[in-house]
Amino acid sequence: VENVKNIKLIVEYDGTNYSGWQKQKNAITIQQVLEEALFKFAHEKIDIFGASRTDSGVHARGYACNFLINTKIPVERFRYILNNLLPDDIVILKSEEMPLEFHARYSCKGKRYIYTIINAKQRISIGRQYSYLFNRKLNVDLMRKAATYFIGTHDFEAFRSIGGNVKTSVRAVSELKIEQEGNFIRIIISADGFLYNMVRIITGTLIDVGVGRIKPDEIKNIIESKNRKRAGKCVPGKGLCLDEVFY
Amino acid sequence: VENVKNIKLIVEYDGTNYSGWQKQKNAITIQQVLEEALFKFAHEKIDIFGASRTDSGVHARGYACNFLINTKIPVERFRYILNNLLPDDIVILKSEEMPLEFHARYSCKGKRYIYTIINAKQRISIGRQYSYLFNRKLNVDLMRKAATYFIGTHDFEAFRSIGGNVKTSVRAVSELKIEQEGNFIRIIISADGFLYNMVRIITGTLIDVGVGRIKPDEIKNIIESKNRKRAGKCVPGKGLCLDEVFY
Numbered sequence: 001v002e003n004v005k006n007i008k009l010i011v012e013y014d015g016t017n018y019s020g021w022q023k024q025k026n027a028i029t030i031q032q033v034l035e036e037a038l039f040k041f042a043h044e045k046i047d048i049f050g051a052s053r054t055d056s057g058v059h060a061r062g063y064a065c066n067f068l069i070n071t072k073i074p075v076e077r078f079r080y081i082l083n084n085l086l087p088d089d090i091v092i093l094k095s096e097e098m099p100l101e102f103h104a105r106y107s108c109k110g111k112r113y114i115y116t117i118i119n120a121k122q123r124i125s126i127g128r129q130y131s132y133l134f135n136r137k138l139n140v141d142l143m144r145k146a147a148t149y150f151i152g153t154h155d156f157e158a159f160r161s162i163g164g165n166v167k168t169s170v171r172a173v174s175e176l177k178i179e180q181e182g183n184f185i186r187i188i189i190s191a192d193g194f195l196y197n198m199v200r201i202i203t204g205t206l207i208d209v210g211v212g213r214i215k216p217d218e219i220k221n222i223i224e225s226k227n228r229k230r231a232g233k234c235v236p237g238k239g240l241c242l243d244e245v246f247y
Numbered sequence: 248v249e250n251v252k253n254i255k256l257i258v259e260y261d262g263t264n265y266s267g268w269q270k271q272k273n274a275i276t277i278q279q280v281l282e283e284a285l286f287k288f289a290h291e292k293i294d295i296f297g298a299s300r301t302d303s304g305v306h307a308r309g310y311a312c313n314f315l316i317n318t319k320i321p322v323e324r325f326r327y328i329l330n331n332l333l334p335d336d337i338v339i340l341k342s343e344e345m346p347l348e349f350h351a352r353y354s355c356k357g358k359r360y361i362y363t364i365i366n367a368k369q370r371i372s373i374g375r376q377y378s379y380l381f382n383r384k385l386n387v388d389l390m391r392k393a394a395t396y397f398i399g400t401h402d403f404e405a406f407r408s409i410g411g412n413v414k415t416s417v418r419a420v421s422e423l424k425i426e427q428e429g430n431f432i433r434i435i436i437s438a439d440g441f442l443y444n445m446v447r448i449i450t451g452t453l454i455d456v457g458v459g460r461i462k463p464d465e466i467k468n469i470i471e472s473k474n475r476k477r478a479g480k481c482v483p484g485k486g487l488c489l490d491e492v493f494y
Contacts, residue, residue: 083369088372090372091371124338125259125261126259126308126488
C-alpha cells in the first residue's frame with residue numbers, strides 16, 4: 001500500500017493509575033489507552049508496539065513505541081492529534097516517521113531508567129507517586145562504590161524476578177550513577193537491555209549496601225553467584241521511571 | 248481542666264482530591280479528614296482551626312492549624328499518631344504545644360504562597376497536578392519589573408474575587424519573587440494576609456505582563472483603580488501551594 005507509514009512515538013506517562021504498558025484483561029494499561037486513542041482517530045484497530053513492558057505503577061519520561069498506518073497526514077501532526085484524544089496522565093512528546101523495518105522493541109539498542117528514593121523519616125504527600133520512601137539513613141558513598149561493580153557485561157541472573165522470557169541473562173550495563181539532592185537519591189542506570197525487575201532489584205541491593213547490610217565489594221560475588229537470594233529485595237514500581245530508549 | 252493542651256500542626260498536603268481546607272457538605276475537605284483522624288484517636292469530636300481556607304485543588308507544604316485536647320500524651324507524638332491515621336496525600340510535618348491563646352487563624356502574622364507555571368507548548372503528565380500550563384512564551388524580565396509594583400502596602404481591591412468576608416482590602420506584600428528553572432516559572436509571594444483569590448489574580452496579571460498585554464508600569468494604575476476588571480484572570484488552583492504560615 002502506497003501511503004503506509006511507520007510512526008514512532010515518544011511518550012511521557014504517569015503510571016500511577018495503570019497496570020503497566022502491556023494490554024491485559026481486567027486492567028487498564030498504557031498500550032490499551034494509546035490504541036483506543038488511535039482507534040478514535042483512525043477508525044481501525046491498529047497495534048502499537050512498545051519498547052518494553054513496564055510494570056504497574058512505573059512511570060516513563062521517554063517511552064518509545066511504533067505503529068504502521070496508511071495515512072497522508074504529516075507524521076509530526078500525530079503528536080497533536082493523539083494528545084487531544086489522550087487522558088492527562090499520558091502525553092506524546094514526539095511523533096516521527098521511521099523506516100518500515102523499525103520496531104520499537106526489536107530495534108532497541110538500550111534504555112536508561114531512573115529510580116528515585118526519598119531517604120527520610122517521614123513520608124511526603126506532594127510527589128509521593130514518583131518515589132519510594134526509605135527511612136533508614138543511606139550511606140551514598142558506599143552505594144557509589146558498590147555501583148561500580150555492576151558496570152560492564154555480566155550475567156545478571158541474581159538480579160531478575162521469575163517471569164521474564166529471555167534467551168540469556170547476560171546484559172551490558174554502561175552507566176550506573178547515583179545522584180543526591182536533599183532527601184532525594186536518584187539511581188540512573190543504562191544498559192543494552194534489562195531483565196524482569198532488574199533495576200528494582202539492583203536498587204534494593206544498593207539500599208542494602210547503603211545501610212551496611214552488604215559491603216560494596218560483595219557485589220562482585222553476588223553477581224557471580226547468580227543466586228537471586230543473595231541480592232536485595234525488589235523495591236516498589238512507583239519509584240521507577242523509564243527515562244529514555246536508545247536506537 | 249488540668250491537661251488541656253493547645254496543639255499546633257504543620258501539614259503538607261496534595262490538594263488534588265480535596266475541595267480545599269474548609270468543611271462543607273457533599274465534598275471531601277482537608278479539615279474534615281484531619282478531624283476524622285483525630286476522632287479515631289480521641290474518640291471525641293474536636294474542632295481543628297485552620298490558618299486559611301484554601302480552595303479546591305490548592306496544595307500546601309506548610310499549612311498550620313490547631314486544636315485543644317485534654318491529654319497526657321507528649322505533644323510531639325501527635326505527629327506520628329495522626330500520620331498513621333491519615334491518607335497518603337496528607338502528612339503532619341510537626342506537632343507542637345502552643346500557649347492556650349494561640350489560634351492558627353487569629354494569631355497568623357502572614358503567609359507565603361508559591362504559584363507554579365509551566366511555560367511550554369506541551370502539557371506534562373508527571374507532576375501535572377502541581378502546576379498550570381501556559382503555552383504562550385512569557386517574558387520573565389517584564390514580569391519581574393511588574394512584580395516590584397505589588398510590593399508594599401496597597402489596597403488590593405482590584406485583585407480579589409467576590410466572596411471573601413473581610414473588613415479591609417489593604418494588604419502588605421513583603422515579597423514577590425519570580426524564579427525560572429527550565430520551563431518552570433515560580434511566583435513566590437509573601438504578605439501579612441491575602442484576599443480571596445489574590446495570589447491567583449496577581450499571577451494572572453503577571454502572565455498578562457509576560458505576554459505583553461499589560462506593561463509593567465501599568466500595575467501601579469491597576470492597583471489604584473481598585474477595579475477587578477483591569478487585573479488579569481484568576482489562574483487555576485492546582486498551580487498554587489501554601490508554602491508557610493508565619494506567627
